[in-house]
Amino acid sequence: MEEPNKVTAKIQPGDTAKIHYRGRLKDGTVFxxxxxxxxxxxxxxxxxxxxxxxxxxxxxxxxxxxxxxxPAAKAYGPYRPGxxxxxxxxxxxxxxxxxxxxxxxxxxxxxxAVNARITQVSDDSVTMDGNHPLAGQDLIYDIHFLGxxxxxxxxxxxxxxxxxxxxxxxxxxWDYFQKVIEIIHHLPIKTVLELGPYKRTIVEGADAMDVVxxxxxxxxxxxxxxxxxxxxxxxxxxxxxxxxxxxxRGKQKEAFQEVQRIAKMAILSFPLNWDCPGNCHHGITEExxxxxxxxTPPMEKILxxxxxxxxxxxx
Numbered sequence: 001m002e003e004p005n006k007v008t009a010k011i012q013p014g015d016t017a018k019i020h021y022r023g024r025l026k027d028g029t030v031f032x033x034x035x036x037x038x039x040x041x042x043x044x045x046x047x048x049x050x051x052x053x054x055x056x057x058x059x060x061x062x063x064x065x066x067x068x069x070x071p072a073a074k075a076y077g078p079y080r081p082g083x084x085x086x087x088x089x090x091x092x093x094x095x096x097x098x099x100x101x102x103x104x105x106x107x108x109x110x111x112x113a114v115n116a117r118i119t120q121v122s123d124d125s126v127t128m129d130g131n132h133p134l135a136g137q138d139l140i141y142d143i144h145f146l147g148x149x150x151x152x153x154x155x156x157x158x159x160x161x162x163x164x165x166x167x168x169x170x171x172x173x174w175d176y177f178q179k180v181i182e183i184i185h186h187l188p189i190k191t192v193l194e195l196g197p198y199k200r201t202i203v204e205g206a207d208a209m210d211v212v213x214x215x216x217x218x219x220x221x222x223x224x225x226x227x228x229x230x231x232x233x234x235x236x237x238x239x240x241x242x243x244x245x246x247x248x249r250g251k252q253k254e255a256f257q258e259v260q261r262i263a264k265m266a267i268l269s270f271p272l273n274w275d276c277p278g279n280c281h282h283g284i285t286e287e288x289x290x291x292x293x294x295x296t297p298p299m300e301k302i303l304x305x306x307x308x309x310x311x312x313x314x315x
Contacts, residue, residue, distance in 0.1 A: 011148050013045040014155060016185055017057050018146040025137050039146055041185050043155050053141065062147035070139045079136030083114065085128045098126045106130060151189065152204040153181045168198055176304040180267055183311055187238060187265060195224055195241040202240060225251035231262045239263035245270060245292055246280045252292035265313050272308045
């Protein structure tokens with residue numbers, strides 16, 4: 001990787017656009033907003049949002065602001081009264097405790113399976129609405145296009161293609177990959193090293209280190225438990241190791257010292273509190289992780305299901 005993580009003017013399929021936006025209704029009600037938080041990361045061609053929203057972004061220049069109106073017919077469709085159902089409580093499972101706002105899948109009068117929200121509960125019945133909460137509403141978006149990140153990362157469609165060939169890429173793995181990718185796009189990075197990536201790196205063009213020469217773009221064929229690493233000081237802006245540290249067989253602290261030496265920042269993920277005796281993933285707590293990482297305070301820590309992500313900035 002040669003270019004820093006900055007914004008550029010030209011958008012290509014697979015690029016990640018950084019956007020701040022506010023979604024509101026005609027009466028001014030705000031239903032979505034990124035204000036006060038991180039911008040939306042929109043990867044072009046990944047169908048993360050409506051075609052109209054993506055097309056609007058494609059036509060914008062970095063720094064530009066735009067007002068976009070999506071009529072109800074092209075948003076969530078008209079409100080369909082036939083998708084509102086009143087169900088006798090005797091028809092519900094005995095152990096179910098219905099509550100307003102609860103979601104479940106039901107069949108509408110026209111035979112469609114839809115996700116429905118419980119909107120009313122009485123002693124005798126439950127009212128469920130299969131319409132999207134924004135059905136029948138024209139949507140107004142105030143979009144601020146910040147620019148396009150030069151960093152290219154694994155996309156969901158690429159992950160999906162890998163999962164069809166290899167069970168390693170199971171569905172819940174994307175959950176924490178996605179969080180790592182979000183962090184990456186908000187860091188000022190130029191060079192990246194990934195330890196032990198399976199089949200491909202998270203960051204396109206990143207250097208890689210592994211104990212076996214299996215990756216086509218492997219930069220260092222080296223066991224991370226053996227220190228020092230054959231890498232110069234401050235060689236990388238970012239070091240990434242996902243579900244790797246537990247495999248270092250008692251050399252976690254020494255390896256982390258190497259991470260601090262060769263990189264300015266690091267993202268590591270760990271299995272958290274897994275119950276699998278005899279396996280290296282077993283019984284890893286936050287206290288274990290603190291010991292492995294020399295009690296270095298992370299700048300960010302994110303729990304994703306049964307895994308936890310730590311992001312460090314050393315300098």
